[in-house]
Amino acid sequence: MRSLWVLISELATKRHRRLTALMTLWLCCVLLIPAPAIAKSQVLIIIDDVGYRPSDTQTLTLPTPVTLSILPDTPLASAVAAQAARQGRDVMLHLPMEADSGYKLGPLALTADMYPHTIADTLRQALRSVPNARGINNHMGSRLTRERLPMQALMQAVKKEGLFFIDSRTTPDSVAATIAENTGIPTAIRDVFLDHEHSEAFLQQQMALLVRIAKKHGLGIGIAHPHPLSVDFLRRTLPQLKHQGVELISVSDLFAPATPSRWEPEPKRRLTLAPQ
Ligand SMILES: [Zn+2]
Numbered sequence: 001m002r003s004l005w006v007l008i009s010e011l012a013t014k015r016h017r018r019l020t021a022l023m024t025l026w027l028c029c030v031l032l033i034p035a036p037a038i039a040k041s042q043v044l045i046i047i048d049d050v051g052y053r054p055s056d057t058q059t060l061t062l063p064t065p066v067t068l069s070i071l072p073d074t075p076l077a078s079a080v081a082a083q084a085a086r087q088g089r090d091v092m093l094h095l096p097m098e099a100d101s102g103y104k105l106g107p108l109a110l111t112a113d114m115y116p117h118t119i120a121d122t123l124r125q126a127l128r129s130v131p132n133a134r135g136i137n138n139h140m141g142s143r144l145t146r147e148r149l150p151m152q153a154l155m156q157a158v159k160k161e162g163l164f165f166i167d168s169r170t171t172p173d174s175v176a177a178t179i180a181e182n183t184g185i186p187t188a189i190r191d192v193f194l195d196h197e198h199s200e201a202f203l204q205q206q207m208a209l210l211v212r213i214a215k216k217h218g219l220g221i222g223i224a225h226p227h228p229l230s231v232d233f234l235r236r237t238l239p240q241l242k243h244q245g246v247e248l249i250s251v252s253d254l255f256a257p258a259t260p261s262r263w264e265p266e267p268k269r270r271l272t273l274a275p276q
Contacts, residue, residue, distance in 0.1 A: 041214040041246045044221045044254055045234065046166065046190075048094040048137060051077045056226040060084065063238050065250040069094035069137050072126035073107040081130045090251045092166070093126055093133040097141030099170070105140060112144055116153035123157045134251060135164035137190070137223075138176065145174040155183040164255050166190065168223060186255045194224040195233075203233045214246055219254070 046067045050056045051074030059068055060083055068084055069092040070077050084091045096109035105111075108126040110119055127133060136158060144150055145167065155176075158165055164186040167177040180187035191213050194206040206222070214220035224230045241248050 040218060041211075042219050042249045042253075043210055043214045043241060043246050044188075044219065044249050044251065045194075045238070046092065046137065046221070046223050046251070047226055047231075047234075048092075048139065048168070048223055049225045050080055050094070051075065053226070055228055056080065057083075058228065058231045059226050060087065060089070062231065062234055063248060064089045065248045065253070066234065066238070067092060067251045070130045070133070071096065071106060071139060072129045074129070077129040081132055085132050090134050091130055091132055092251065093123075093130045093136045093163075094139045095123065095126055095136050096139040097144040099140035099144075100142045101140075103140060109139075110141075110144055110150065110154065112147055112150055114150065114153075116149075116156075119150060119153040120157035120160070123154065123161065127161065133163065135166060135186075135255070137166040138168045138170065140170055141168065141174075141176075142171040145176040146171060148175055148179065151176050151179040152183070155180045155185055159183050159185050164188075164251070166221065166251075188219075188221055188254065190223050191220050192222045194222045195227060195230040198227060198229055200229070200233060203230065203237075207233075207237055211241070211244055211246055 044067070045062075045065075046069050047059045047062070048069035049071060050059060050068050051071035054076070056076055057080060059066070060080065064087055067090045068080060070081055071094050081091050096105040096107075098105065098109065098111040108122055110122055114122070123136075138145055155165065158180070165176065165180040166187065167174055167180070167189045169177075169190045177187050177189050192206050192210045194210070195203055210220040210222045212220075224234060238248055
């Protein structure tokens, strides 16, 4: 910088006035115009439905920002939750909720006929098998997440536990995230299911969609499942994201400024809904 001013001064003394003026103008522009902010593109990946199959433990080999969402009271729930904690990996509770399909929901599911206190009790019980859960997302729930009263009861209980909520969005009519936000819970919505068809081509297509969403809106939230094909695909693909200018983040990264720990029950800041 100093040598530039010296050069300008020298040119001025040599009476190259026009050139001196132009250089001064250029220098002022360089100094005064702020560099454009580089928008961040972030991707959050949650693997849910974890807990039943021995092969689910392979999810623990994925990069640690990948969050595992664990079904309560399943054979591997506590072991996977504990191992994830040792890795510094975030875990969530994947809470079963009633679906239109009538599919079997597994233990500790929420149903539309439950009283509010039963919903709160079921959540507390489910958290016992995933005690380090930082938040929850719904397993199925196409029926229950449309219902305002059960969702209000659930979100009150979620708030009391100091957790966040991510809507898996198993129905476009879900009111869960809106009610979570109105309750003052940090919340977000799943953008892309990555692997509801089991093929490499489909996984590639869905990952490309997730990256496009992240680049457009700054954040893309993807949900995948612990199928060996999906785990293998993610293990190969996720380290490449940074070459596309995309950062892989964890749920802690997403909610850290906003989310209190489970032992600090009052949320400090609300999070706006992620783009769909
Ligand atoms: Zn599920």
